[in-house]
Each structure stands twice: as structure tokens, then as C-alpha cells.
Amino acid sequence: MTQRLDTILHGLEQADQHDALQRAIEALCAFYGVDHMVYHWVSGSGEQYGCGTYDDVWVQHYIDKQYLRVDPVISGCYQRFHPVDWKRLDWSSKAARAFQKDAIAHGVGNQGFSIPIRGPNGQFALFSLSHNCTDDEWDAFTETNRRDLILVAHYFNKKALDLEPGRSPEPSQPLSPREIDAMTLLAVGYSRAQVAETLTISEHTLRVYIESARFKLGALNTTHAVARALARGIIVV
Amino acid sequence: MTQRLDTILHGLEQADQHDALQRAIEALCAFYGVDHMVYHWVSGSGEQYGCGTYDDVWVQHYIDKQYLRVDPVISGCYQRFHPVDWKRLDWSSKAARAFQKDAIAHGVGNQGFSIPIRGPNGQFALFSLSHNCTDDEWDAFTETNRRDLILVAHYFNKKALDLEPGRSPEPSQPLSPREIDAMTLLAVGYSRAQVAETLTISEHTLRVYIESARFKLGALNTTHAVARALARGIIVV
DNA sequence: TGCCGTCTCACCATTTTTGGGGAGTTGGAA
DNA sequence: TTCCAACTCCCCAAAAATGGTGAGACGGCA
Numbered sequence: 001m002t003q004r005l006d007t008i009l010h011g012l013e014q015a016d017q018h019d020a021l022q023r024a025i026e027a028l029c030a031f032y033g034v035d036h037m038v039y040h041w042v043s044g045s046g047e048q049y050g051c052g053t054y055d056d057v058w059v060q061h062y063i064d065k066q067y068l069r070v071d072p073v074i075s076g077c078y079q080r081f082h083p084v085d086w087k088r089l090d091w092s093s094k095a096a097r098a099f100q101k102d103a104i105a106h107g108v109g110n111q112g113f114s115i116p117i118r119g120p121n122g123q124f125a126l127f128s129l130s131h132n133c134t135d136d137e138w139d140a141f142t143e144t145n146r147r148d149l150i151l152v153a154h155y156f157n158k159k160a161l162d163l164e165p166g167r168s169p170e171p172s173q174p175l176s177p178r179e180i181d182a183m184t185l186l187a188v189g190y191s192r193a194q195v196a197e198t199l200t201i202s203e204h205t206l207r208v209y210i211e212s213a214r215f216k217l218g219a220l221n222t223t224h225a226v227a228r229a230l231a232r233g234i235i236v237v
Numbered sequence: 238m239t240q241r242l243d244t245i246l247h248g249l250e251q252a253d254q255h256d257a258l259q260r261a262i263e264a265l266c267a268f269y270g271v272d273h274m275v276y277h278w279v280s281g282s283g284e285q286y287g288c289g290t291y292d293d294v295w296v297q298h299y300i301d302k303q304y305l306r307v308d309p310v311i312s313g314c315y316q317r318f319h320p321v322d323w324k325r326l327d328w329s330s331k332a333a334r335a336f337q338k339d340a341i342a343h344g345v346g347n348q349g350f351s352i353p354i355r356g357p358n359g360q361f362a363l364f365s366l367s368h369n370c371t372d373d374e375w376d377a378f379t380e381t382n383r384r385d386l387i388l389v390a391h392y393f394n395k396k397a398l399d400l401e402p403g404r405s406p407e408p409s410q411p412l413s414p415r416e417i418d419a420m421t422l423l424a425v426g427y428s429r430a431q432v433a434e435t436l437t438i439s440e441h442t443l444r445v446y447i448e449s450a451r452f453k454l455g456a457l458n459t460t461h462a463v464a465r466a467l468a469r470g471i472i473v474v
Numbered sequence: 475t476g477c478c479g480t481c482t483c484a485c486c487a488t489t490t491t492t493g494g495g496g497a498g499t500t501g502g503a504a
Numbered sequence: 505t506t507c508c509a510a511c512t513c514c515c516c517a518a519a520a521a522t523g524g525t526g527a528g529a530c531g532g533c534a
Contacts, residue, residue: 009384069418069421075469075471077470078357080357081356081394081398094502095414118355118356120317120353147243157318158319161318178481179480188461189457191519191521193520201481201482202482204482204483210522212480220426220427220428221521221522222460223423223424223459223460224425226463226464227423227424227425227426227464227474228474230359230467233355233359233361235359236359413509413510413511430490438512439512439513444492445513448493458491459492476533476534477533477534478532478533479532480529480530482527482528483526483527484526486523486524487522487523487524488521490519490522492517492518492519496513497512497513497514500509501509501510501511502508502509503507503509
């Protein structure tokens with residue numbers, strides 16, 4: 001079994017096109033005997049890239065309805081490091097339940113398991129499995145295969161990064177220490193006046209930092225700059 | 238061999254204290270027969286947390302000298318997703334070579350291998366191995382064990398996050414769809430006027446959304462609200 | 475030595491955002 | 505039915521942010 005996984009991972013490493021990723025995920029799906037498997041890269045400005053076994057209709061529906069904004073799998077994984085069973089996510093909001101119903105109606109299984117993956121420059125992706133079965137069966141399956149799946153997710157993301165270099169945000173010029181200070185304090189809610197006072201510099205000086213940070217980040221305004229700095233992991237709140 | 242790894246990972250999952258992590262890393266080091274292994278969490282504000290088999294003198298020296306800013310392993314891994322051999326990093330700067338010399342003088346091996354790890358909220362950590370041997374020996378070793386080591390790194394980081402819950406964001410009231418739209422558009426750089434136009438609502442209405450989102454997120458101003466929404470995964474940019 | 479990036483400070487006018495009010499509709503939940 | 509949350513709209517004045525332009529000092533690097 002582990003031997004087989006090695007073979008699959010090795011094959012994945014050889015993949016040189018999007019098509020190869022798609023074939024690999026279909027092979028994996030069959031190998032593990034689950035209904036669906038999907039790799040979903042959530043990239044900047046709500047653009048998405050991925051491959052998997054979901055019905056095209058569902059994928060398009062997901063995009064059209066902007067379910068990205070509602071999907072508890074996305075927000076739940078975004079806040080987690082370790083893989084998570086969909087049962088353990090927060091489905092309490094009305095929008096989430098409506099989404100869930102819609103998903104099941106489109107062939108997504110009642111069970112699910114997702115692995116968050118993060119790369120440089122704030123890259124974020126998910127590797128998800130979905131299936132129709134009982135809770136006990138699903139728990140047993142995920143317990144057994146979790147480690148292998150983490151590796152699979154890692155290699156899928158590696159390949160996706162290799163094959164789609166344009167999708168990751170251009171690595172921006174690094175910010176200077178003062179610029180990072182400024183961005184960080186703005187991100188925790190300080191006004192410009194407070195930031196200037198905290199850094200014991202004049203507000204005029206502070207403005208220079210903010211502007212230069214904005215320029216380096218290619219941001220249109222302060223809020224945008226802070227959002228980009230956060231998304232790229234340049235600052236941490 | 239794989240059986241042994243499972244046992245070690247399982248033991249790691251049971252760890253409930255920093256000490257247990259330290260013992261686990263020592264056991265792993267002995268298991269793989271490498272000179273050093275270290276888990277190193279690099280937090281945003283320059284604080285550091287970790288465990289490993291490096292000499293305490295070297296660790297303190299590293300901190301005192303602020304080698305964090307010079308270390309090519311740090312900057313190299315920060316820009317990569319996949320594990321990397323230290324030989325493949327950029328050691329060309331003068332500071333980097335001085336650092337390397339100092340490191341070897343303090344018992345760090347001539348070979349090294351590091352795995353970048355990223356968690357929520359821009360968390361970043363490294364899992365590194367260091368050894369004294371020839372290039373060929375090291376290449377063979379890393380080739381053989383890379384996948385296992387990725388998993389080990391993952392589980393170390395999971396434990397570190399569990400044991401140091403310093404930055405798990407408190408859950409807040411969910412935002413309404415319109416509030417999410419507003420926050421998202423602000424995060425991608427739109428001005429209030431543009432957001433209002435995009436959502437085809439009056440700017441006054443938009444303000445109500447922003448204010449209520451700010452209230453729900455406990456934010457002091459719009460930038461803060463967007464930063465929190467991003468950090469909590471409520472919006473994705 | 476000269477260049478470059480960082481850090482520091484200043485003034486102007488304009489645009490944008492914010493904080494304080496109030497008010498009507500809809501659709502789902504109790 | 506009643507209530508509440510979400511959605512929509514409006515006014516006014518104060519506070520904050522922005523855009524443009526300019527300049528001196530320091531340290532590292534070639």
C-alpha cells in the first residue's frame with residue numbers, strides 16, 4: 001500500500017501539465033475509493049485554479065454563486081493548520097447550510113475531509129476529499145489515510161506551483177523595517193496619528209513609509225496595502 | 238521502517254508539553270542517525286520558538302547576533318514551498334558566508350536540509366536537519382527520507398501550534414453577505430465610492446455595512462476590520 | 475568616492491472617511 | 505402575528521487620509 005502511494009507520488013512528480021494533474025487526481029480517487037477528490041488553489045482577487053472530480057456544473061455553479069465567500073470549508077481551513085473533517089466545521093450560518101444543501105444536490109458527498117496548504121507569498125490552497133458514507137466509516141478512512149493524504153496534498157501543491165508560476169502573486173520588494181512597523185500597527189487598528197506616536201516619528205515621516213510600502217506592494221490605498229502585506233505573510237497580526 | 242515512523246509520529250501526537258517535543262526531536266535524530274535536527278518557529282515580531290539538538294551556546298549566539306536576518310536558510314525557505322537542500326541556497330553575500338563559517342564553528346554540519354512550514358495567520362516555521370558527510374551521502378539520505386520528513390515537520394508544527402496557542406483568533410459573529418462583499422472589495426483596494434458603485438448601492442448604505450462589520454469584528458477602523466476579516470479567513474483575497 | 479536605500483522632517487489643498495443623527499422595506503424565525 | 509436581522513436610503517460637520525513637492529543625514533556597497 002505504501003509502495004503504491006510511493007508510485008503515485010512519483011508519478012505526480014513527473015507531471016508536466018495541468019492534464020497530468022487531472023489524471024493523477026482521478027487515479028488517486030480510484031485508488032482510495034472515494035467519490036471525489038479536488039485540489040483547489042484559492043488565489044488572489046477571488047480567482048481560482050484547481051482540478052478534481054467534481055461535476056463541471058457544480059464547479060461553475062460554485063464560481064457563479066461566489067460560494068467561495070460562504071463555504072465553511074474555505075474559512076475553516078484558512079484558520080487551521082491540520083486537516084479537518086467537514087463535520088467539525090461551523091455550518092451554523094444560514095448561508096452555510098444553504099450552500100451545503102446545494103452542494104449535496106450537485107453530487108458532493110455527505111462526508112468530507114480537507115487539507116489546508118500554504119505556500120510562499122500567502123498562497124493558499126485546499127486538497128479535499130468527499131464521499132457518501134456513515135460517520136464511522138469516514139472517521140476510520142480519514143484516520144487511516146490522513147498522513148498519506150497530507151503528503152499527496154503537499155505534492156499536488158508543489159506541482160501546481162511549478163506549473164502555474166504566474167498565479168502566485170509577484171514577490172514584491174521586501175519592506176524596510178520601518179515600513180513593516182507601520183503596516184503592522186495599521187493592521188491592528190491604530191490611526192496614522194497613533195502609529196506615528198508609537199513609532200515616535202512625525203506623521204509626515206510615517207506617511208512616507210506608508211506611501212513607499214503601498215508602492216512596493218502595488219497597493220491602491222492603505223487598506224489595500226495592509227491587506228496585501230497580511231496576505232503575503234509580510235506582516236503578522 | 239515505516240512502522241517505526243508511525244510509532245514516532247503517534248508518540249508526537251501524544252506530546253502535551255514542550256519537553257515532550259524536545260524528547261521527540263532527540264529520538265528522531267537518533268533514529269535517522271543525523272547530527273542535528275531542529276524545529277524553529279519564526280514569529281512575525283522577530284520572536285522565536287523552537288526545539289532541537291543544537292548547542293545552547295549556538296542558539297543564543299544566533300539570537301544575539303540576529304542571524305535570523307542573515308541566515309539564507311530562513312530567507313530561502315521563506316520563498317519556497319518544497320524542502321530544500323542547503324547547498325542550493327544563495328550563500329553569495331558576505332554576511333551569509335560569515336554566518337556559515339560561524340555556524341560550522343559551533344557544531345552545525347556542512348550539510349543541511351530544511352522544510353518550510355506555514356500555518357494560519359502567516360505563521361512560519363522551519364524543520365531542519367544538519368549533518369557532516371559528503372554531498373553524495375547527503376543527497377541519498379534526503380532523497381530517501383524526504384517524504385517522511387515532510388510529515389514529521391507537519392506534525393511538529395501541529396504540536397507547536399497546539400502548545401503555543403498565542404495566535405488563534407477568537408471567533409466572532411459571522412458577517413452578512415453584503416458585509417462580506419464590502420470587506421472583500423475594500424481588501425482589494427476599492428475606495429468606498431467604488432465599492433458602492435460595484436455593489437450598486439448608495440455610499441450611505443455601504444457605510445452601514447462597513448460600520449456593522451467593524452462592530453462585529455471588534456475593529457477600530459476600516460483597515461483594522463479588513464485585516465481582522467482576512468486573518469480570520471472571513472474573506473479571502 | 476559616489477551612489478543608493480533608509481530614515482527623518484515640512485507645507486499646501488483636496489478628497490475621503492468617519493461619527494452623530496433618523497427611517498422605510500423585506501423575509502424569515504419565534 | 506410579532507419581532508428581528510438584513511437591506512436600503514438620507515443629512516451634516518468634523519476628522520483623517522491623500523497627492524504633490526522638497527530636503528537633509530546616515531550607512532552600506534562598489
